[in-house]
Amino acid sequence: MWNAEDVKSFLDWADTPAGAFALRHERRLLQHLVSGWPRRGHSLLDVGCGPGIFLEYFWESGFDVTGLDASPDMLAAARSRLGPRADFHLGVGDHLPFEDNAFDYVTLLNVLEFVDDAAAVLAEAFRVAARGVLVAVLNRWSPYYLSHGVPVPGSSSRLRQARWRSLPEMLRLVRQGCGGCAVTWRTVLHAPSCTWREGTLFNLCNRGIALNPFGAYLALRVDTGRGLPVTPLLLTTRKTAPMRVCPPTVVGRTGHGRDLSS
Numbered sequence: 001m002w003n004a005e006d007v008k009s010f011l012d013w014a015d016t017p018a019g020a021f022a023l024r025h026e027r028r029l030l031q032h033l034v035s036g037w038p039r040r041g042h043s044l045l046d047v048g049c050g051p052g053i054f055l056e057y058f059w060e061s062g063f064d065v066t067g068l069d070a071s072p073d074m075l076a077a078a079r080s081r082l083g084p085r086a087d088f089h090l091g092v093g094d095h096l097p098f099e100d101n102a103f104d105y106v107t108l109l110n111v112l113e114f115v116d117d118a119a120a121v122l123a124e125a126f127r128v129a130a131r132g133v134l135v136a137v138l139n140r141w142s143p144y145y146l147s148h149g150v151p152v153p154g155s156s157s158r159l160r161q162a163r164w165r166s167l168p169e170m171l172r173l174v175r176q177g178c179g180g181c182a183v184t185w186r187t188v189l190h191a192p193s194c195t196w197r198e199g200t201l202f203n204l205c206n207r208g209i210a211l212n213p214f215g216a217y218l219a220l221r222v223d224t225g226r227g228l229p230v231t232p233l234l235l236t237t238r239k240t241a242p243m244r245v246c247p248p249t250v251v252g253r254t255g256h257g258r259d260l261s262s
Helices: 003-013 017-034 053-060 073-087 118-128 143-148 167-177 200-208 232-237
Strands: 043-045 064-070 088-091 103-110 129-138 182-186 215-223
Touching: 003 017, 003 073, 017 053, 017 200, 017 215, 043 053, 043 118, 053 064, 053 073, 053 103, 064 073, 064 167, 073 088, 103 118, 103 215, 118 129, 118 167, 129 167, 167 182, 167 215
Parallel strands: 043 064, 043 103, 064 088, 103 129
Antiparallel strands: 129 215, 182 215
C-alpha cells in the first residue's frame, strides 16, 4: 500500500529537473493520444490516480474527472490538489465500484506495473468505459529500465519492485481484454535518464512522440468502436470520417487554464 512517505517521495521527484522534464514529456504524449476524444460533457475515470497530477491535467483538458485509488494517502493528496473539481473514490482496480459503461473514458497510468493481476484490472477498465481506455506503463525495453528497473535483491525501490511491461506484452493484454478494439501506441523519453534535463542537446535526444518501442514511457489508446476519435492517424485510414479538430492544450506545471474543446 502506498503511504504518505511514498506521496512525498513522488512529489519531491516531480520537483527535480529530471522529474519535471519527464512529466512534461509524459503529458505531451497523453495529450497527443487523447486529442481526438471529445471532452466537454464527457466523463473520465483515472484508476490509480495517485496524488492527482495527471487527473488535474485531464480536468484542464476539459473532461469531467473522477479519481480512484487504493491508498487513502494518495487520495488525500489528490483531493488537496483538485478540491471540488473532481470526485474521489477509495477502491481497487480489479473490483471497480461502478456500473457497466459508467464513464466515457478510463485511464490506467502506471498502474499495471504494481498489481497482481493486470488482465483483471484491464477487464474492469473496459467494463466501465463506454468509449475508450488509455493505458500507460514503464517500458521494460527502455534504457531507463536498465538504470532504474532491473530487480536488485533487497532493494526497497518501488521501481525495482515493479513489473515493467514491454510493447508486445501490453498489446497481448489489451487484445485479450478488448479483442476487436482499435489500438494506437506511442512512446516518449527515448534516451537514458541522465539526459532528462532542459537544454537543446538533451531535448534533441528525447524529442518526439514516436512509434518507437524503446521509450521509457509507453502509452496505448484503446478505442472500443463506439464514438471512434478523429485524429490525423485515423483520417489517413478512414477517408469518410468527419473531421473534428481539437486545438492543442499547453499546460504549465502550475497552470489552471482549461481547454473545453469537444
